[in-house]
Amino acid sequence: MHDIADTIRQFVHSHLVAFDADTKLADDDNFFELGLVDSPFAIQLVAFLEERFQIRVGDQELDVANFNSINRITSYVQSKRTQ
Amino acid sequence: MTSPDDERSRHQHILEEARRFAHEEVRPRARDFDERGELARDLIAKMATQGFLLARLPQQYGGLGLDPVTYGLVTEEIGKACCSSRALMTVECSLVGETLLAWGTEDQKRRWLQAIAKEGKLGAFALTEPEIGSDARGVKTTFEARGDDYILNGRKKWTSFGAIADFFLVVAMKDSSATVFLVERDQPGVRVTPMKGLLAGRAAHLAEIELENVCVPKDRMVGKPGSAFPYVVGTALDHGRYSVAWGGVAIAQASLEAMVTYARTRTQFGQKIAEFQLVQGMIGEAVAKIHAARALCLRAGELRQRRDPDAIMETTIAKHFSAQIAMEVATDAVQVHGGNGCSSSYPVERLFREAKVLNIIEGTAQIQQQMIAKYGLRKYYHRPSPE
Known part of the structure; x- marks a missing residue:
C-alpha cells in the first residue's frame, strides 16, 4: 500500500507544473482542479501506471475522477492488482 | 509465432516497399x-491495399502491425513524395485509427477499422471549428441525449479528408464536458462543404462539416x-503529432535533395552554384538540422515502443523541431x-507551402513551445541550496 502510494506520489510530484517551489499537494488534493498539471499529464499518468504496475487501464475505467488525486490513483491501482 | 528476426525482416520489407511505392506511384x-x-x-485505394492507411495498427484490424519507428520511416518515405x-x-492511421484502437469498443474497432482497411472507406477527425482552434476545449458543437440516441448540432472546419470521408469522429460538448x-x-x-483557396494541403480534401440535429445511436x-x-482527443493529437513530426522530416529531406541536385547542376558565373560557399552554408545547415530532427523522431519512436511516459513530451519536442526545420530548409x-524555386x-x-502548415496543425508552434517550456521548467529545476 505504502509502496504504491509512494511511487505514485513521486511520479505526480515530479510532474507538477508550479513555479512556486514550495507548492504543496496533499494526497487528497485534486491536481487537475488546482491546475498543477499540464494537458499531456493525464495520458502520461496512464502510461506510467500500466508500465510501472503491470496493469491494463480499461477504456471504460478512464474517468478523470479515478485519477485526479494521489489517493484515488492509489485506490484504483490497488483494486486492479487484487482483481 | 514469428521470431523477432522474422518480424524485423517483415518490417524492413514493408519499408522498402513503401520507398518503391512512393518513388514509382506517388512522387x-x-x-x-x-x-x-x-x-x-x-x-488512395492502392495505399489501402498496401496497408499504409493503418500501417501502425495490429494486423487483426487490417493494419500492418508496424512498430512506431518503422511506421515513422514509412511516413517519411510517403511524405517525401x-x-x-x-x-x-496521418488522418487514417494516427488520428482515426489509433483513436478507435485505444477508445473504441470491440465492435467499433472491427467495423470501422476494417472499413478503412478493406472496404475503401475513409474516416476523418473533426475537432476544429470556425471559432475554435488551439482552444480545443472550447468546442461549440453540442450533443444532448434523446432516448437512446444523441442529437448533435454544430460546425466543424479544417477537417482533413472531410470532403471525401465516409465517417467522422466528432468532438461535441454538453455542460462543459x-x-x-x-x-x-x-x-x-x-x-459537407469542401474548402478551396488553401495555401497548402490542397489535395488533402479539407472540408467544413455542418451538423444539424444529427441523430447518433448510443x-x-x-x-x-x-x-x-x-x-480521447489527447490520444489522437499525440499520435497525430508523431506522424506530423515525421512529415516535417520528410519535407525537409525532400527539400534538401532538391536543393543539392539543383546546386550541383545549375551553373552561374561559370561554375556550379554548389561550389559557392554561401550555398554550401545553406546545405550544411540543412543536413545538420535534418539529422537532428530525425534523431528526435527516432528517439520518440523508441520511447513510444516502450510505452514510456516521457514519449508524449519527446513526441511534442520532435514535432515542434521538425516542423520548424522543415520551414527553414524548404525556405533555403x-x-x-x-x-x-x-x-x-x-x-x-x-514543399515551401506545405512546410508552413506543419507549424500550425496538431498544435501551433506557440502551443508546442508552451508545453515544452512547462516540461523544461519542471524537469530541469534544481532547488537552490541554502547559503
Whole structure:
C-alpha cells in the first residue's frame, strides 16, 4: 500500500507544473482542479501506471475522477492488482 | 509465432516497399494532385491495399502491425513524395485509427477499422471549428441525449479528408464536458462543404462539416461520456503529432535533395552554384538540422515502443523541431533555386507551402513551445541550496 502510494506520489510530484517551489499537494488534493498539471499529464499518468504496475487501464475505467488525486490513483491501482 | 528476426525482416520489407511505392506511384503524381486539388481515388485505394492507411495498427484490424519507428520511416518515405498522401496516413492511421484502437469498443474497432482497411472507406477527425482552434476545449458543437440516441448540432472546419470521408469522429460538448461520437457522412443533417483557396494541403480534401440535429445511436459514442478531454482527443493529437513530426522530416529531406541536385547542376558565373560557399552554408545547415530532427523522431519512436511516459513530451519536442526545420530548409531550398524555386515546375515551391502548415496543425508552434517550456521548467529545476 505504502509502496504504491509512494511511487505514485513521486511520479505526480515530479510532474507538477508550479513555479512556486514550495507548492504543496496533499494526497487528497485534486491536481487537475488546482491546475498543477499540464494537458499531456493525464495520458502520461496512464502510461506510467500500466508500465510501472503491470496493469491494463480499461477504456471504460478512464474517468478523470479515478485519477485526479494521489489517493484515488492509489485506490484504483490497488483494486486492479487484487482483481 | 514469428521470431523477432522474422518480424524485423517483415518490417524492413514493408519499408522498402513503401520507398518503391512512393518513388514509382506517388512522387510522379504529386504536382498533379496539388494542382487539381485532390488525391486520386485509385492512389488512395492502392495505399489501402498496401496497408499504409493503418500501417501502425495490429494486423487483426487490417493494419500492418508496424512498430512506431518503422511506421515513422514509412511516413517519411510517403511524405517525401507527396505531403497530402502523408496527410492521408496521418488522418487514417494516427488520428482515426489509433483513436478507435485505444477508445473504441470491440465492435467499433472491427467495423470501422476494417472499413478503412478493406472496404475503401475513409474516416476523418473533426475537432476544429470556425471559432475554435488551439482552444480545443472550447468546442461549440453540442450533443444532448434523446432516448437512446444523441442529437448533435454544430460546425466543424479544417477537417482533413472531410470532403471525401465516409465517417467522422466528432468532438461535441454538453455542460462543459466533451465526448467523441462517430458520425456517418450520409446521416440526415450532415452537410459537407469542401474548402478551396488553401495555401497548402490542397489535395488533402479539407472540408467544413455542418451538423444539424444529427441523430447518433448510443453505440457510436467513442470512449466514455465526458472522456474527450483529456483522454480521447489527447490520444489522437499525440499520435497525430508523431506522424506530423515525421512529415516535417520528410519535407525537409525532400527539400534538401532538391536543393543539392539543383546546386550541383545549375551553373552561374561559370561554375556550379554548389561550389559557392554561401550555398554550401545553406546545405550544411540543412543536413545538420535534418539529422537532428530525425534523431528526435527516432528517439520518440523508441520511447513510444516502450510505452514510456516521457514519449508524449519527446513526441511534442520532435514535432515542434521538425516542423520548424522543415520551414527553414524548404525556405533555403527555394532560395537556392532562385526564381525557379517560385515556380510549380519545381517541387520546392510546393514543399515551401506545405512546410508552413506543419507549424500550425496538431498544435501551433506557440502551443508546442508552451508545453515544452512547462516540461523544461519542471524537469530541469534544481532547488537552490541554502547559503
